[in-house]
Amino acid sequence: MALEGLRRGIQGALGRLRGKRTIDEEELRAMVRDLRRALLSADFNVRQTKEITDRLERRMKEDEPRPGVTLQTHAMNIIYMELVRMLGAPKEIIPFNQRVLMVGLYGQGKTTTTAKMAAWWKRKHKLDIGVIEADVHRPGAYAQLCQLLEPHGIDVYGEPENPDAASIVKNGIVSLGNKDVLIVDTAGRDQLDEDLQAELLDIADLVKATETLLVIDAQVGQAAGPVAAKFHELVGVTGVIVTKMDGTARGGGALSAVATTGSPIVFIGEGERVEDLEKFEGDRFISRLLGMGDIQGLIDLAPEDLDQEEAMRLTERLMSGRFSLNDMSQQMEMMSKIGTVDRILSHLPAGMFGGLGAMGRSQKEQMQGNLERFKVIMDSMTSHEKDEPQVLKAERIRRIAKGSGVNEKDVRELLAQWNRSRKMMKGIRGNRQLRKQMKSMMSDDTDFELPM
Ligand SMILES: Nc1nc2c(ncn2[C@@H]2O[C@H](COP(=O)(O)OP(=O)(O)OP(=O)(O)O)[C@@H](O)[C@H]2O)c(=O)[nH]1
Ligand SMILES: [Mg+2]
Missing domain, CATH: 3.40.50.300 (P-loop containing nucleotide triphosphate hydrolases)
Structure with a gap:
């Protein structure tokens, strides 16, 4: 992939944290130095490099990694956020007219x-x-x-x-x-x-x-x-x-x-x-650069990591018209873990996003369980199948169930969930008033009621 050198450089820097629960000043400084070198070799400018590394250094000192998150993952998340922010929001060209x-x-x-x-x-x-x-x-x-x-x-x-x-x-x-x-x-x-x-x-x-x-x-x-x-x-x-x-x-x-x-x-x-x-798309690009995969990157982000801009971008993507199985699992993932999006969506009518906005804690845990099962199932699908789940008819469903060691019923359940979510998304996209409100809600933080 592109930027192989930067990838290796960042991994080298992060490698210093492998298996560690704490890090002393000197080790931290060495890691930051490695990262600085990697960014400069990729031709990031000195100011940008300084901003990224300073922030990493400060947050490694000040922030406690959340429970269950290793120091290495914690650092990786910070770097991820910094690089994604730097690359700006993606833009989709709709290839028509x-x-x-x-x-x-x-x-x-x-x-x-x-x-x-x-x-x-x-x-x-x-x-x-x-x-x-x-x-x-x-x-x-x-x-x-x-x-x-x-x-x-x-x-x-x-x-x-x-x-x-x-x-x-x-x-x-x-x-x-x-x-x-x-x-x-x-x-x-x-x-x-x-x-x-x-x-x-x-x-x-x-x-x-x-x-x-x-x-x-x-x-x-x-x-x-x-x-x-x-x-x-x-x-x-x-x-x-x-x-x-x-x-x-x-x-x-x-x-x-x-x-x-x-x-x-x-x-x-x-x-x-x-x-x-x-x-x-900056987020996917960086996520792959860091070896996090497309979805993985979002999992361990703390709510405060997801600023408003990011939340807006995610919402726009959800509304962009594309809604594959990957989009759905990504959406579920965010819902179950990330407070910011959760908070935004909790303002929405309870039925929206398949009722995800109004979910309580135990429901979220249950969704987490579903999500893990869904992911295993999705691993047995081709990327074409994930992009266009409509093609999944009996024979393919049988193959996927076999491949992922679940019942056909589970595969069908995943598809049913996708279908529900997709319909919901369609409803949102088709409703201009609602879209407008969602957008304005993303851009300012005030509460308001939706007329539904
Ligand atoms: N390795 C690599 N080569 C590329 C890429 N894009 C273009 N090239 C090569 O770069 C050279 C110049 O590409 P062109 O598409 O002719 O560039 P251009 O901007 O149209 O050039 P002018 O019309 O002369 O201004 C060609 O030899 C391409 O094959 C790329 O992404 N990777
Ligand atoms: Mg030319």
């Missing part, structure tokens, strides 16, 4: 990423994607894009002989304008000189992009920050893609520097192949 404008400096991976995203949306969402090659400066840009996309059956519009980018875009929109998603690849620039700025602005005017995505090579490390800020000033960047995370140890710097500009990172590139694209 989108016009996407790709911008960036020379050789950063724009054309490759254009192809990757087109193939991604076609593959994952079965959508009709069109691509316009509007780079008139790089010889062979059109051929490069065609070559990448031909195997995926995606239409590319280009006029390799035409030196006028704006007219290509105009014709391209006429030709491909009714696609679900239209992506426009543009010329790279050495820096944002005036000619290219003017060309880019012309193209932006024509495309009227719903998303303007900046592509940056991770290799530039911290320098990604100023680049993102400049492009944002010029064309209004709505998201950033950090490429070549596979080829550099400095990716941490690029990710964090971009995040501090306020532009969300939407994808990362992890190789030259069209398939080497990954959707970027």
Whole structure:
């Protein structure tokens, strides 16, 4: 995975705590030093590194790990929270009725990423994607894009002989304008000189992009920050893609520097192949980086670790329209353990989230038990089955029950719970009034009654 060096560095630092119940000053200092070194090698800047390590040091001294939580897990949770906070909230691009404008400096991976995203949306969402090659400066840009996309059956519009980018875009929109998603690849620039700025602005005017995505090579490390800020000033960047995370140890710097500009990172590139694209969500990324898995990361967080922003993000995800078995178990996990979300949800009508908001202690314990059983069952499912539990018919249910050593009844119970929760989520999503209230509730802390 990306940032292998940082991963090893953090694990090395945390390794100093293995099996320990207490830690003395000197050991703590050594751990903090290791962590500092790991972050700096990943090109995090000095200030960010200091903030993270200072906070870790202070909290390791001041906070008691909660009962049952080892010192090592405690430290890992602190690092997790710090890194996730640094990377900012994720952003989802709903691939429908989108016009996407790709911008960036020379050789950063724009054309490759254009192809990757087109193939991604076609593959994952079965959508009709069109691509316009509007780079008139790089010889062979059109051929490069065609070559990448031909195997995926995606239409590319280009006029390799035409030196006028704006007219290509105009014709391209006429030709491909009714696609679900239209992506426009543009010329790279050495820096944002005036000619290219003017060309880019012309193209932006024509495309009227719903998303303007900046592509940056991770290799530039911290320098990604100023680049993102400049492009944002010029064309209004709505998201950033950090490429070549596979080829550099400095990716941490690029990710964090971009995040501090306020532009969300939407994808990362992890190789030259069209398939080497990954959707970027800071919490999942860090959780994997730390070897916590996708869900695990949330388990041991104390309520005070989950600030309002985080809680809001979780709620948004729950409302995002995607509701897989993983989402459900994650939701259950939070409900049963984490006070903040619990507190927020306790303001909601008792029936919402399958009644989770109104649960008492013993019910929570019971849910914890269910959750553990559900997890064992889910371990015997393929990721496709977890994403789309509808496919689970009798034969698969039998296989899963066998694989996880439970009764078929238990598998069906899991599915029934999922179905109930999903319906509930649908109800929330369909109710605009309610959504609005949930959002405003997340953004200010005042109590209010919901009209249900
Ligand atoms: N290892 C790796 N290589 C990548 C990745 N993304 C792009 N590349 C390579 O980087 C080189 C430049 O990529 P392009 O897509 O042509 O970059 P560009 O921004 O379109 O370049 P110009 O059009 O010349 O400005 C190519 O050799 C790509 O294969 C990535 O995520 N990982
Ligand atoms: Mg290109």
